[in-house]
Amino acid sequence: MAGSFLDTTVVVDLGTPSSPGHTKAISLVSANQPSLVAEYAYRELLAGPVQILCDAHNRVLAAPSPAEAIASVLKGAAFAGRTSTAKAHAVATALHAALSATGTFSANDVRRDVLQSLMHRATRLWHRAQAPQGVTRTQTLACASRGPLAVDPSTKALRGPGNEFNCSRVQRCSAARHMAQHAADVTKAVDALHPSKLSDGLKGKQETTSRRKALKELQQAGPESFNKRYCRALGDAYFAVMCPPGHAVATTNTSDFDPLCAALGKSIITP
Amino acid sequence: MRKPTGSRTDSPEQLSFSELLVGVSETQASAPAEDGRSIAVTSKIDAPRVHSDGHAASRRRPHGSVLYPHLFAEGSGSSAVALKLLSQAMADAESAAEAYSSGDLLAVSARLGQIAAATSAAHAKTEFNEALGMVVSHIRRAVLRADAASVNLDQLHTLSRTLRMLFETPTIPLDNAGELIDELDAVGWDGDHSEVEALVAALFSSDANQSEASVSPAPAAEPQS
DSSP states (O other), X not given: OOEEEEOHHHHHHHTOTTSTTHHHHXXXXXXXXXXXXXXXXXXXXXXXXXXXXXXXXXXXXXXXXXXXXXXXXXXXXXXXXXXXXXXXXXXXXXXXXXXXXXXXXXXXXXXXXXXXXXXXXXXXXHHXXXXXXXXXXXXXXXXXXXXXXXXXXXXXXXXXXXXOXXXXXXXXXXXXXXXXXXXXXXXHHHHHTSGGGSOHHHHTOHHHHHHHHHHHHHHHHOTTXXXXXXXXXXXXXXXXHHOOTXXXXXXXXXXXXXXXXXXXXOOXXXX | OOOOOOOOOOOGGGOOHHHHHTTOBOOOOEEEOTTXXXXXXXXXXXXXXXXXXXXXXXXXXXXXXXHOHHHHSTTSOHHHHHHHHHHHHHHXXXXXXXXXXXXXXXXXXHHHHXXXXXXXXXXXXXXXXXXXXXXXXXXXXXXXXXXXXXXXXXXXXXXXXXHHHHHHXXXXXXXXXXXXXXXXXXXXXXXXXXXXXXXXXXXXXXXXXXXXXXXXXXXXXXXXX
């Protein structure tokens, strides 16, 4: 049985006991040992799902009324680059219900209760995802943020480790350095993501276009001059290229990995 | 009621926040209750923890009222009220465990109701530390949802210990507060905020692909080093 190399979707499921995929993710890890998780997955987790929760918290905190809280959250990190009406409706409905809860609490305490529950979700996702049983961390990133989330004592806003959800601003991109060690695979990944080789579903997808652009930036600039703004766009390509021999990429998102792993001769497993 | 999610490890290297605190209170402090009773804060479980390899926990710290007199002092505002209510809730949790041991489920139910009332009132006074308020509110919801007939002794002991931790460390940091909630969850207390759970599910949802949405790159650029 091959070992597993977990992408961020599986790390999120491992860190969310209430998610439908939690039990399956645990089974995948135990059935596919040794199981590795690259620090890049935590970098994506912090800049993605954890930041989305903290951003929602901070927007509700700053809003003077429930209506303005809803309006603000709909402009937040969860909607970056997306314009889903159905999602906006679902978020607005859920937030309205949460802020309108009746009972013995005053309106201010109802709001605090919502803020505290968001705080709880964010801090536990970040904390739990970092120590799943049977998983070994690998491919250290010098630039990645580590440490717990914290409440700003003066504003009560929820902050990332060291007040940062992204990587260090003063260090070079470690993910680019790791990938540059596998230059031939990076070239294969660039070729695999050429629009002429993609299925119709992936051809016009913004993430696929950004990913290829980021890989070309790495090829052309090299790791020491790689523009850090492209780091997150490497995304799935990082996991496909960096998946070690004897391991399969473990993900819940096979469609984006298919062309990459096929070109690199790597296997994919799903929970 | 939520099913227990697993057992904790007992290796000295993996002690949780509350396990580290158990056995490190050396002050035999008493907390004033609203009706004038005096509640002993420490008990046998405060004895220094002896680890499996035989060494006793050497980290000792004074009681919260010594470390944080500004929060405990009468007249110091809402924090003193919150802590007084927490000490009441702690006493009620102890009484609930005692009632459970003697098979008096009616008394267990009554004590749980009192804990819900005390934590509800305490929550409004916890603005000095939102992480403390987070645990207090979680307890309130969990206790309100609980069915006294299906509560067990582990749950009551965990509840009692958690309330003591909060009382002794009102400045608890966020990460440690989350750990306390995990311990409550692990023995079956379900204090999740259902409306917020629905909100989180909606925030992570996507018309096309939920997992992709949760990790997709944001367009915001990071500064170049």
